[in-house]
Amino acid sequence: MVENPDAKLALVIDDSAVNCKIMTTLLREEGYRVLSGNNGAVGVALYIEHLPDLVLMDIHMPVMDGYEAAKRIKSLSPNSLAPLIFITSLDTDEAFVEAIEAGGDGILTRPFSPEVFKAKIKSIQRISNLYTQVKTLQQEQQQDAELAEQIMSGVIEARNFALDRIGIKKQAAALFSGDIQLTALCPGGNVNVLLGDFTGHGLRSSIGAIPLSETFRVMTKKGFSLMEIIEQINRQLYELLPVDLFCCVCCVSISGHDRSAYVFNAGLPDTYVFNQEGKIKHKIESHHIPLGVMPNLLPQAQLQVYSVAEDDRVVLISDGILEARNDQGEMYGIQRFESAARQGFCHGDIPGKVFAAVNDFCQGRPQEDDISLIDIPCNGWQQALSGDDNAHNLAVSEMPDLHQDSEPSWHWQLSLTGQRLALVNPVPMAMGQIQEIEGNGEHWNNMYTILTELYVNALDHGVLRLNSELKNSAAGFAHYFMVRESRLKNLATGRIDISLSYHPLSSGGKMIITIVDDGQGFDLAAFYDHRLKNKHAGKDKVMLCGRGIELVHQLCEKLEYLERGNKVQATYVWAE
Known part of the structure; x- marks a missing residue:
């Protein structure tokens, strides 16, 4: 045979x-x-x-x-x-x-x-x-899963901002990680960072990662506040995820302008602020349940504000680090983490030192949960004017029709009163209208800064009657923010009118922004006189209030306070 x-x-x-x-x-x-x-x-x-x-x-x-x-x-x-x-x-x-x-x-x-x-x-x-x-089926599923993980990593991680400066390190317990790390630049120059930890690990735990990342990035780019972003993510996860799946989240916004860190911790371990000597300056514990559990945030939900110096660092961690176990069943714990983080600070590599210490402690024991760490420097996030400022000013000055009066090609306006001032952020709405009509452009970042500063001044000082002197120190920002949130929640009266007029120019454009509030007004001359006296007295270096007005003045071709000072008109010109 x-x-x-x-x-x-x-x-x-x-x-x-x-x-x-x-x-x-x-x-x-x-x-x-x-x-x-x-x-x-x-x-x-x-x-x-x-x-x-x-x-x-x-x-x-x-x-x-x-x-x-x-x-x-x-x-x-x-x-x-x-x-x-x-x-x-x-x-x-x-x-x-x-x-x-x-x-x-x-x-x-x-x-x-x-x-x-x-x-x-x-x-x-x-x-x-x-x-x-x-x-054979398992091999095919593994290949499909690896491809899906590569695609998800590309969508989620490859688009993160400042990967050369923000230290992100993760170690998944399975092919798909239930942890998510996001960074994005705000139009005004702040940097937003999010660390999320979905229930469990593996493919099931990562199903909410892509919609969460898209919401975070799109809303950050459009200029929504951190609380507005968090509220939308919570609603989205509640509607999308099954009842037994939720996400512990810590969101941080680092503001070089305010020299502050705005933090919202919902279910993750303490967030750390280390000073320039590697000592713990702040430990920020969770004050909210994980996102996706309830349709709305808790009534008392708000950001926590902490002053930060240029050499400080903010560190976010997932609970997989603290709960990692060795062969004896002992957890890694808080004390070991803090010790490793301090060593990492001294050696300029917090993520590397912490992960090496965790892996040494576990002695090769199989990993039970995903572990993640994000290390954020607090310096270098101050807003830079888009493009070369001198070249931009020269190009604007040479526009032949810069000072000619003309009818606007379009006009947009909005009025907000009473409680709507606390519930609605008109700046992303205005920027969305601008970009929908005129398209995208780097010069809109400056436009966002101008609009934000003028609107916030009208709301804070005009309607809420907050004293800007509260912000004369970095620590004062936290108190200022708390007073502001309290007054917003109880706001019943007040009015702000916003209008935009767009005038096309031969080689660029001109936007006239007018904002009117029903407050007591603002004396610009007295403000600059006060700044000048402080500068001569050597106090200008530590004063943080009023820097927004100076920045707007630099960005605008013209800035006027009219009537009692409760009407401001800014002319922003850009050259193409």
Whole structure:
């Protein structure tokens, strides 16, 4: 009989030549190619050389018995079934148990008829075929999962802002990580950072990552406040995720302008602020339940504000770091983390030192949860004017129609009163209208800064009657913010009118922004006189209030306070 070279290969190991010949004949009748050996040692060598699809093994043989040979063969094929049937004359419970413990997948007792032998072979081969199909499916699923993970990483991580300055390190417990790390630049120059930890880990825990990242980036780019972004993410996750899936989140906005860190911690471990000496300056604990649990944030939900110096660093961590265990079941814990973080600060690599310390502590124990750390420097986020300022001013000054009066090509206006001033942020609405009509452009970042500063001044000082002197120190910003939030929640009266008029120019454009509030007004001359006196007294370096007005003045072609000072008109010009 000519053997089919593509047929399955069987290995028969028996010290009886007669038994080998009988089983060889029966196997060939079933379409197998057959190899044979007369002891366990030969059988193991043949298995290593040929990797057969089926092994038939006698138990009692010279040199090496069937039990030992089976154990070695099974150890050589941990990722395949390698079906092995023991052929024996022993018809006892003990022989059956020992055969299974040695790695046998079945046992056939002599004497047996050809029909019983062939039925056993078909049965074990059917199981082997199913195992192969399952392994193939698993490999395909693994390849699909790896592709999906690469796509998700590209969508989520590749678009992060300032990856060269913000230290992000993660270590997933499975192929898909339930942790998400996001960074984005605000139009006004602040940097927003989010660390999220979805329930569990793996593919199921990451289903909310893409919509969360898109919401975070789009709303940050459009200039929405951090609280507005958090509120929208919470609503989105509540509607999207099943009831047993939610996300612990810590959001941080670093403001170089305010020299402050705005923090919202919902379910993650404490967020840390380290000073320039590596000492803990602030530990910011969670003050809210995880996002996606309830349709709305808790009534008392608000940002926490902390003053930061230029050399400070803000560090966010997921609970996988603190809850990592060693072989003795001991958790890594807060004290070990803080010690490793301080060492990392001194060596200029907080993520690297912390992860190395965690891995050393775990001693190779399988990771139970995803671990993540984000290290954010507090310096260098001050807004820079777009483009070369001198070149821009020169280009603007050479516009022949700069000072000509003309009708605007379009006009937009909005009035907000009472509680709507607390509930609605008109700046993203205005910027959205501008970009929808005129398209995108870098000069709109300056426009956003102007509009934000003027509107916030009208709301804070005009309607809410907040004293800007509260912001005369970095620590004062936190108190100022708390007073502002309190007054906004109780706001029942007040009015602000906003209008935009767009005038196209020969090589650029001009936007006239007018904002009117019903407050007591603002004395610009007195403001600059006060700044000048402080500067002569050497206090100007520490004063933080009023810097927004100076920035707007630099950005605008013209800035006027009219009537009682509660009407401001700014002219912003850009050259293309």
